[in-house]
Amino acid sequence: MSGRTDVLIVGGGIVGAACAAACAQAGLTVALVEADLAVGMDATAAGMGQIVAMDGSPAELALTRYSQRLWDDLARSLPEDCEYERCGTLWIAADDDEMEEAARKATRYHEHALQAELLEQRDLYALEPALRPGLAGGLCVPGDSILYAPRAAAALLAEAERHGARALFGCRVRALHEGEVELDDGARMAARTVVLATGARAAELIPELPIRPRTGHLVITERYPALVRHQLVELGYVKSAHGTDADSVAFNLQPRPTGQLLIGSSRQYGRADPAVDRVIVARMLKRAIAYLPVLHGLDALRVWTGQRAATLDGLPYIGPCPGRAWLFVAAGHEGLGITAALATARLLSDHLLGRAPEIAPEPYSPARAWLETVVRA
Amino acid sequence: MAERRTEVLVIGAGPAGLAAAAAAAACGRRVLLVDDNADPGGQIWRGEGRAHLAVPARFEVRCGVRVVDACGASAVLAESAGGVERLTFDRLVLATGARERFLPFPGWTLPNVVGAGGLQAMVKGGVPIAGKRVVIAGSGPLLLAVAAYLRSRGARSLLIAEQTGRLRLARFVLGLAGAPQRLRQTLELRRALAGVPLLTDAWPLSAHGAGRLEEIRLRTRRGERGERCDLLACGFGLVPNTELAALLGCRVEAGCVAVDEHQATSVAGVYAAGEMTGIGGLDLSRIEGEIAGYAAGGDERKARAGLGPRRRARRFARALERAFALREELRELPDARTLLCRCEDVSVGRAARYPSWRAAKLHTRCGMGACQGRICGAAAAFLFGWRCEHARPPASPARIATLAAQHEV
Numbered sequence A: 001m002s003g004r005t006d007v008l009i010v011g012g013g014i015v016g017a018a019c020a021a022a023c024a025q026a027g028l029t030v031a032l033v034e035a036d037l038a039v040g041m042d043a044t045a046a047g048m049g050q051i052v053a054m055d056g057s058p059a060e061l062a063l064t065r066y067s068q069r070l071w072d073d074l075a076r077s078l079p080e081d082c083e084y085e086r087c088g089t090l091w092i093a094a095d096d097d098e099m100e101e102a103a104r105k106a107t108r109y110h111e112h113a114l115q116a117e118l119l120e121q122r123d124l125y126a127l128e129p130a131l132r133p134g135l136a137g138g139l140c141v142p143g144d145s146i147l148y149a150p151r152a153a154a155a156l157l158a159e160a161e162r163h164g165a166r167a168l169f170g171c172r173v174r175a176l177h178e179g180e181v182e183l184d185d186g187a188r189m190a191a192r193t194v195v196l197a198t199g200a201r202a203a204e205l206i207p208e209l210p211i212r213p214r215t216g217h218l219v220i221t222e223r224y225p226a227l228v229r230h231q232l233v234e235l236g237y238v239k240s241a242h243g244t245d246a247d248s249v250a251f252n253l254q255p256r257p258t259g260q261l262l263i264g265s266s267r268q269y270g271r272a273d274p275a276v277d278r279v280i281v282a283r284m285l286k287r288a289i290a291y292l293p294v295l296h297g298l299d300a301l302r303v304w305t306g307q308r309a310a311t312l313d314g315l316p317y318i319g320p321c322p323g324r325a326w327l328f329v330a331a332g333h334e335g336l337g338i339t340a341a342l343a344t345a346r347l348l349s350d351h352l353l354g355r356a357p358e359i360a361p362e363p364y365s366p367a368r369a370w371l372e373t374v375v376r377a
Numbered sequence B: 001m002a003e004r005r006t007e008v009l010v011i012g013a014g015p016a017g018l019a020a021a022a023a024a025a026a027c028g029r030r031v032l033l034v035d036d037n038a039d040p041g042g043q044i045w046r047g048e049g050r051a052h053l054a055v056p057a058r059f060e061v062r063c064g065v066r067v068v069d070a071c072g073a074s075a076v077l078a079e080s081a082g083g084v085e086r087l088t089f090d091r092l093v094l095a096t097g098a099r100e101r102f103l104p105f106p107g108w109t110l111p112n113v114v115g116a117g118g119l120q121a122m123v124k125g126g127v128p129i130a131g132k133r134v135v136i137a138g139s140g141p142l143l144l145a146v147a148a149y150l151r152s153r154g155a156r157s158l159l160i161a162e163q164t165g166r167l168r169l170a171r172f173v174l175g176l177a178g179a180p181q182r183l184r185q186t187l188e189l190r191r192a193l194a195g196v197p198l199l200t201d202a203w204p205l206s207a208h209g210a211g212r213l214e215e216i217r218l219r220t221r222r223g224e225r226g227e228r229c230d231l232l233a234c235g236f237g238l239v240p241n242t243e244l245a246a247l248l249g250c251r252v253e254a255g256c257v258a259v260d261e262h263q264a265t266s267v268a269g270v271y272a273a274g275e276m277t278g279i280g281g282l283d284l285s286r287i288e289g290e291i292a293g294y295a296a297g298g299d300e301r302k303a304r305a306g307l308g309p310r311r312r313a314r315r316f317a318r319a320l321e322r323a324f325a326l327r328e329e330l331r332e333l334p335d336a337r338t339l340l341c342r343c344e345d346v347s348v349g350r351a352a353r354y355p356s357w358r359a360a361k362l363h364t365r366c367g368m369g370a371c372q373g374r375i376c377g378a379a380a381a382f383l384f385g386w387r388c389e390h391a392r393p394p395a396s397p398a399r400i401a402t403l404a405a406q407h408e409v
């Protein structure tokens, strides 16, 4: 490569890999530095990999919906080992209150031209007979999909490399300077734009970013093919999962293409330790058994933890850093970074090339962080 | 969830666990010994373990109980046909043993290519061996023990292929002169195997057959040769079972659970004995078990009485390790298409593209299946020099109901 690097991406998770692909495809010279020895080894390897249109706020729905469309376009060219599958989501309503929420959710999806079908009790059991009796109904969102995120990150990085990007592994960045990053060994690398895509660790390099790690646990089972066909999520999910700062669990289950079941989810602040918290796993599994009783007798192979990058308002930081035009932030995606990776990358490349973005970028601007900091002070 | 309280809990009823349970009971402690097999005895005395229990045993033995995880401090989570229970202890002795190491070579996944210890267990379990032609290949004294057993059960013809060199082996046997009892055992074993060819500097290159094993290619001192056989039993040494210890928070060093003079691990009140602390054979396992049992039972004087014998047994263990160290050439056995991970169908060539075990795992699924890398992890550690650890619960596959019961305390 000759001359100066246009874009230097710090972090080789799915967000960094997607940014590298988008920028390299756009003709920019790209370098990516990753602390680990391979791509997608952190949150990207720990998450569920569901590509889901999520309607926690209008801005969240706009971002996830947009990104989902980008994934749909990319799906055809993804290698098979990305295990992309359009299995759809079933949002489960336990009672009449949740049925009403399902109806409101359907309306919001329809406003964004998203397919979503309200399910009566009978329809629910026709689709997923293993669910416990007595549920009220639900909402089927057929456009949601799943993939195996570490391989998807590898595919995106390979695409970037085909367009001339280079990736350096085992290189941790310890400090940012104007137009430059400083590696652990003291070496410096310069670029016109530095992109911070270090996920839950973003605040280590930009302390002003109020990004906090939020631990999640997942359990993977032996193979039980065709037991469940859709990603199953309780409608209480948003309430119990996003609602408070307290530890929480919610029923969220994904059928893997291997026939295994991936069971979530939990959310906890303040656990730096990667060790498994047995108590929250037990709570999470109890909740899962309550929705899908057959789980009781099935075998679990492994339990692990991962860190989501949580922000104060639940939206990621995507955009230039106030007062530091050379620094672009792409972090803080909480539980939606796989979904939102492609939209994040597109917002970045649009910004760098001066193209008009397809969705309004303001709600994701890192400037919020500085405003929030001022308000808190 | 059912709860059982005991003063000393011993996990694993092989020689180390049996010795530990007996020693702790001799200190007047209430002792519970659990094992996930149908009978006590561990790998070596499988099916004959009852004979090794003092009669009447002064401790309780429960088989068919699998400990799958820690459960708060001073307790473990166990499952059995009867359901899930929490076993609470004042002191814990871990004696979870070791497993065989398999090395991949072309054809190693053919039916009738089995583990050496595994074949012995199968025959003990009633699988007929009479009239069969068996090649036993790999490394270590276990090969001879298995051969002698199979011969006693009527195997028609046997051939042993030991990878280590003739000189190293001779030096090892000479070294036994200082330990007359071991020398006698060795000579007895050799006599029991009279007429059975023992090739040194020999190892399997490949296995062939349509649907099942028919012939193997062997590398020997005189070059390559074919050998027709019905069964190929392989074992390239042993690998300590450290998963449960790691989940309990015990320090693991170089693949072995680290212990102090009294077999105490890095976790207070938790001891470890036998092969999980380092491969050393039957005698060392029993001595370590006894030390751990007395230490856990609170009789330090008796525990210390074992230190001298343990020193001698460890010397022997080190000699074993030197004599049967795996040779470099074995790393070249597999070709790129040879399977490394049988659970997930991952070839050696695919895994080799990655810089670490974790990267290979995440990007190829190698080690992610039912065995959670228990087999391919040890092979990958040897082939690529990776550190292949598994520090995630459960220690072995466990029912979801078991893991869900963990917080009913």
Ligand SMILES: Cc1cc2nc3c(=O)[nH]c(=O)nc-3n(C[C@H](O)[C@H](O)[C@H](O)COP(=O)(O)OP(=O)(O)OC[C@H]3O[C@@H](n4cnc5c(N)ncnc54)[C@H](O)[C@@H]3O)c2cc1C
Pocket: A044, A045, A046, A047, A048, A049, A147, A148, A149, A220, A256, A260, A262, A274, A275, A276, A301, A302, A303, A304, A305, B358, B361, B362, B367, B368, B369, B372, B389, B390, B391, B392
């Ligand atoms: C869609 C999907 C499907 C998956 N399917 C499977 C599957 O079928 N089978 C499967 O096994 N996995 C599966 N995984 C999980 C995957 O292999 C990893 O388990 C996951 O990415 C998280 O890994 P981990 O944190 O356990 O890392 P590991 O690979 O276990 O590495 C963690 C590192 O931290 C260390 N460590 C672990 N525990 C502790 C502790 N308590 N204290 C300190 N250090 C510790 C370890 O030594 C290790 O170096 C799947 C993942 C995804 C995303």
Ligand SMILES: Cc1cc2nc3c(=O)[nH]c(=O)nc-3n(C[C@H](O)[C@H](O)[C@H](O)COP(=O)(O)OP(=O)(O)OC[C@H]3O[C@@H](n4cnc5c(N)ncnc54)[C@H](O)[C@@H]3O)c2cc1C
Pocket: A010, A011, A012, A013, A014, A015, A016, A033, A034, A035, A036, A039, A040, A041, A042, A043, A044, A045, A046, A047, A048, A049, A050, A051, A052, A171, A172, A173, A174, A197, A198, A199, A200, A201, A205, A215, A216, A217, A218, A264, A305, A306, A307, A308, A309, A330, A331, A332, A333, A334, A335, A336, A337, A338, A339, A340
């Ligand atoms: C349990 C769980 C379930 C989830 N389920 C889903 C889901 O179903 N759908 C979904 O869309 N999202 C899900 N997520 C969220 C998703 O996994 C993350 O949002 C996403 O992986 C974030 O990607 P990233 O690239 O920002 O971060 P990461 O994958 O964490 O990548 C950041 C990279 O930066 C590197 N790095 C950090 N610091 C430095 C440094 N100083 N120098 C160099 N490199 C550095 C790290 O090594 C890492 O590789 C889930 C998360 C969890 C924990």
